[in-house]
Every structure is written in C-alpha cells, then in structure tokens.
Amino acid sequence: MSGPRVIVALDFADAAAALAFASRVAPAQCRLKVGVELFTAAGPDVVANLVSRGFDVFLDLKYHDIPTTVARACAQAASLGVWMMNVHTLGGKKMLQAARESIDRLAHRPLLIGVTLLTSHGEGDVAELGFEHGAELQVERLAGLAQVSGMDGVVCSPQEAAALRRRFGKDFLLVTPGVRPPGSDTDDQQRIRTPAEAVTDGADYLVIGRPITRAPNPMAVLESINREIQVH
Incomplete structure (x- = not known):
C-alpha cells in the first residue's frame, strides 16, 4: 500500500463546488471520493x-x-480511470463475482471493495433491518x-476494523468512513473513531468529509491528520 491514506469525501451538490475544493488540496496529500449526490x-x-x-x-456508488x-x-466506471469503486455485499455472491470478473x-x-453496513446504522437500525446478531457479527x-467472492477489501466502520484485520489478514483492504479528528462533530455517523484510533485498529484508508471540506484551511487539516497517522 502506497500513497495517501486519507480519502476526502466530496459531499458537494454540484461540480463547481467539488472542483473548487479540489483546487485547494493536492494529490500527494489525499485521495478523493465521489458519491451518489455529486455523481447524480x-x-x-x-x-x-x-x-x-x-x-x-474512489467512486462510491455502492x-x-x-x-x-x-x-x-x-x-x-473503470473506463473513467477510477482508482477504487464499490459494490454492496448484500447483492450476494453471484453479483460480487460478476463485478469481479468484469473488472x-x-x-x-x-x-x-464491498460495502458491509453503513456507518450511520446503529444497533437499533440493524435490528430493524432483520439482522438478529448485531452490527459487528453482520459486518464480519x-x-x-x-x-x-474476490473483493479487494470492504468498507466498514472503524469500530469493526480490529476484528476484521485479525480474521482476514493484512492483505484485505479496510476502508473506514466514520472517522473524525478529535473535537469534530459526529454529524450523521454513529460508529466512529479518530484517525489514529482507526489506523491502530487496522484501517488502511480513512474516509473523512466535512471536517476537511468545511475547514477554513483544508490543507492544514490534511497535514495534521497525515502527521497523526504516520506514527501509527
């Protein structure tokens, strides 16, 4: 694994805002995530x-x-030159294998990579969806x-990263949303960790949005996060 470990979520409503933000950061400092709102x-x-x-x-269309x-x-999606994309594991083995073969x-x-459960889901949401054994077991x-099914890794909460790293080894990528620098608002995330905690627990890549995109100086925030995770 090489290159930046921080993936900035471009949660903007239009291309102009996303590209204006991109002009304020550098490829050497971060990767970028395009999700369903911006892509739509x-x-x-x-x-x-x-x-x-x-x-x-990272094209995050699940x-x-x-x-x-x-x-x-x-x-x-691959024809656009993306570095990473995802599919939802609830689509089942045949769907996952078809995606793998096409790539x-x-x-x-x-x-x-495969999406497990959204980091906005708490235990009550998981039970409501009909999963009987809780979020951690369902994610595993x-x-x-x-x-x-041949995925390169999964999207998971940083709270599940340690268990998944122990079970699946060092070569299975763990991409973790729900990461917030100390003092940041949790927004709509429930299962969260700081960048240092997420990396210590085994995360390979950290998806961070508003704490960076809404900062007066995004590069300064990125530099601080990158310094924090370099020592772990």
Missing part, C-alpha cells in the same frame, strides 16, 4: 476532471442490482462473503 448532479465528467488533475478517485447490470456498471477483463483494473459475515 455532475455525472462522469466530474470524475474525469478529477482524474485529469492527478487525483486517485452498486446493488442483478449480476449482469452490476458487471456492466463496474466496467463503465478483471479490463486493461485498467481499479480496486473493487458480509466481509467474509466479500473475501470469498
């Missing part, structure tokens, strides 16, 4: 623009559909499904 508003062009600026882009549809979507046939092979089961 701005489409593939904003991804291509960010890639052309030298940024590694594909979840029939296997053929997801496979084709993944191939289209493996391409000259440009992005990292492909879905991560196991992702691994046997």
